[in-house]
Amino acid sequence: MKKCELCSSPAKLFCESDQACLCWECDARVHGANFLVTKHSRTLLCHVCQSLTPWHGSGPRFVPTVSVCNHCIANKNENHDDDRDEDDDDVGGDNDEDDEENQVVPWAITPPPPASSSSNSSSSF
Ligand SMILES: [Zn+2]
Ligand SMILES: [Zn+2]
Ligand SMILES: [Zn+2]
Known part of the structure; x- marks a missing residue:
């Protein structure tokens, strides 16, 4: 667990120029001090594993x-995928490019028929 260099709160971002991890409060205090430090580019830390994320910016606070971070996003997606996925275009990528008309509305895909052994299903309509 990374900690803010100025207090003991969990670090929320990393200042490249200062090579320092900071929490929101200390960041605002440090980088609101003058126009030079305001320009420091800071990278946000992942709130799960505290590694650097692609998110960064500058400003007084x-x-x-x-x-x-990307890694934790991937992890999250994996978990969700396990839940209800089967008919997504993620499966193998057979020929997604061929039937572009099909992939427009995912929920238009008809679900497979239930696998219950009902031998009584003659066309009584
Ligand atoms: Zn702090
Ligand atoms: Zn800085
Ligand atoms: Zn992470």
Whole structure:
């Protein structure tokens, strides 16, 4: 767990120029001091594993944001995928480019028929 260099709060961002991890409050205090430090580019830390995320910016202070690194985003997606996925275009990529008309509305895909053994299903309509 990275900690803010100026207090003991969990670090929320990393200042490249200072090579320092800071929390929101200390960041605002340090980088609001003058126009030179305001230009420091700071990278947000992942709120799960505290590694650097692609999110960065500069300014006198940051609005507290929950940011997640690519790795944790991938992890989250994996978990969600396990839940209900089967008919997504993620499966193998057979020929996605061929039937572009099909992939426009995912929920238009008809679900497979239930696998219950009902031998009574003659066309009584
Ligand atoms: Zn701090
Ligand atoms: Zn700085
Ligand atoms: Zn992470």
